[in-house]
Amino acid sequence: MMKLDGLEALVAVAEAGSISAAARRLGLAKSVVSDRLAELERTVGARLVQRTTRALALTADGDALIVRARSILREVSDAQAEVVERRGSLAGPLRLAGPISFGALHLGPAIYRFLALHPEIQLTLDLDDRFVDAAGDGYDAVIRHGPITDERLIVRHLASSRRLLVASPAYLEQRGWPRTLAELDRISAILYTNRDADWRFPDASGTMIVRPSACLRVNNGLVMRDAALAGLGVTLLPTFFIHRDLADGSLVHVDVGVEAEGATIHVAYPANRSPSAKLAALVAWLRTEFGTPAYWDVDLS
Structure with missing residues (x-):
């Protein structure tokens, strides 16, 4: 009979990508996870995980079983939680x-x-x-x-957030303060790489799109904020990254007459x-x- 801890080990290994990572996720020794997985394979009479020197991957049998394993573990978890939730x-x-x-x-x-x-x-x-x-x-x-x-x-x-153009006071003193969308063509921009680099500004006629010249592209909002604080250029960020910097004046809202999409x-x-x-x-x-x-x-x- 399949044991729940074996199914749990299979799911953890598949999601974490290795027995070591699965052991850390489960809070168990690596040898315990390996033993539980081996016992599950003996129980079902099939190899579930293909082990190589570089990675682990599910076999065809492993792919078939893991769908049921996730469902079984979720049902057990939900049942346990329901009993507790009945007590308030x-x-x-x-x-x-x-x-x-x-x-x-x-x-x-x-x-x-x-x-x-x-x-x-x-x-x-x-x-x-x-x-x-x-x-x-x-x-x-x-x-x-x-x-x-x-x-x-x-x-x-x-939740929602405004998205504002911001720069450091030092950058604006040195490079000048853009007052219109057209003047954004002359700025140095700090752009986010995980999405389109376009800056979109809704207006009465639809959406104005600005494609600024980038001095830095990075896939992390806090690094973008820090680059703006360092005086590197202008960036467009949600206010949940910059509200404190705007409040203390270390960043300034670059108002070009229209606000970007939130x-x-x-x-x-x-x-x-x-x-x-x-x-x-x-x-x-x-x-x-x-x-x-x-x-x-x-x-x-």
């Missing part, structure tokens, strides 16, 4: 993914307060700016700023299963913590 508390594992910088600045602090109120929840938070496969990688939900187009996911609004923070979860009570409670908590309008925009008013 929230409990059990919850796995989330989110962007690195927003996670460090805003998501993490809000979650810490939530977990202090619900100590029986075991939350795993993976911060990564790549667009993880929420449906396939075993996440209960993902949090992202920007569009989510995966039709396998239910997407819900979590940013939206979403939470998304697989469409083939209903969100658990603990996920619903966390989403409601985050909406309250961030506020409407969000506190990073209120700080600028």
Whole structure:
């Protein structure tokens, strides 16, 4: 008979990419995870993981079993959580993914307060700016700023943010202050590489698109902010990155007469299963913590 700990080991190895990483995720010794996986293979009479010197990959049998394994583990977890929730508390594992910088600045602090109120929840938070496969990688939900187009996911609004052009006072004193969209052609721009480099500004006739000349392209919002603080150029960032720098004057809003398209923070979860009570409670908590309008925009008013 298959054991749950063997199925758990298989899922962890498949998602983490190695036995060592799976052991760290499960809080177990590497030898324990390896033994559980080997026992599962003996039980089903098939090799489930192909081991090479560089990587691990599921075999065809492993691919077939892991779908059922995830479903079984989720059913067990949900059943355990339901029993606890009937007693009026929230409990059990919850796995989330989110962007690195927003996670460090805003998501993490809000979650810490939530977990202090619900100590029986075991939350795993993976911060990564790549667009993880929420449906396939075993996440209960993902949090992202920007569009989510995966039709396998239910997407819900979590918070909004203005997006402002900013630069350091020193840069503007040296290079001059652009006052119109046309004058953005002469600036040095700090651009984000993970999406289109276009800067989009809605107006009465539609959307004006500016394609500035880049002095730096980088895939991290905090590095973009730091580059602007260093006087490197003008950048376009959500206010959740820069509200404190604007408040203390270390960055200045470059007002060109029209404001760029805003940013939206979403939470998304697989469409083939209903969100658990603990996920619903966390989403409601985050909406309250961030506020409407969000506190990073209120700080600028």
